[in-house]
Amino acid sequence: MKAVAVMFPSREVRVLDVPEPRLHSPTQVKVRTLEVGVCGTDQDILKGHHGAAPKGVDHLILGHECLGEVMEVGAHVQGLKPGDLVVPRVRRPCPHAHCPACSHGHPDFCVTGDYTERGIQGAHGFCAEHFVEDAAYLHKADDSLRGVAVLAEPLTIAEKGLRELSHIQSRLPWKLNPGKALVLGAGPVAQLGAMALMRAGFDVTVYSRSPKPNEKAAASEAVGAPYISSKEVTVEALKKQLGGVGIIYEATGASKVAFDSLQVLEENGVLIFTGVPGREEPLELQGDQVLGQLVLGNRVMFGTVNASDSDFREALEDLARFRAKWPGRLEALITQRHPPSEFAKVVEAKGGIKHVISFQEHAR
């Protein structure tokens, strides 16, 4: 069977012929890959900033944002049958019994760093014609989501962020109205984050680099989130325009804009970081000012990575809600589908919003 892999140590992408995966336990499921989303993490892996092959292997099969179709189920699998659509989770627990997170079913909070992530860290991903996975890591997707469920994984980042946000804001002794939120960036994680925040009742503005008109601005405005370009409106001017926001959802991985945006954050507000910065120049940070803003305004900044079982379930439910609320808008985020052989080219692609590798049209 064909699989798209990155070779180590060259980090060159190749389409390999690999053995057909088989069920090794009665709780496993064999899945036919339909689609795999490509994201900034894949780019980081190819650049050598992130990622590792499974132990003792010279390549890593790529792909962690996936939609597949069940081909075969083990004897003990319940609730899944051939033909069902499934979305796999990414992270698998570390082997250490003392890790409180992994031993509580939350490898997304792993404290040892010895977790694996399929398609990223020490475990093969889903960019292959077929894969085998334990049923416990598969989420059934409704057939009506066939065209968009590949977006579930990037949406889980927002689901986890929003869940953590609600825990943090439960510190306030009154019921908080959602109010205004600012999304930094306009890529897929940002667009899906904007939708999730709007669904939660926030009044969302998207703040990103490129001046309008551009397709990302059009996508956010089509769901009712005004788009402002940071090339045209400075953070100071943005503060005057918006008058402060209660939540900032950062999805750029650009540290400067992330820290600058603190100026727009109201008292008791929360800044959520989801982007991992590339290796860029060192940032000069007004540390005293940042600390002052945090302390004197009870502001919170937190980072969030990966997602758990409940975030995946919530993401799949939200995709259905988003489709009903904004018909055609999720579909429009997937700007291009490509054959598996184009993975390396897609990672470098400049335009578009979400690029997807499709096994449906090209590999069968």
Ligand code: BGC
């Ligand atoms: C994935 C997460 C993963 C993170 C770090 C992201 O692109 O969505 O599941 O934990 O990369 O590897």
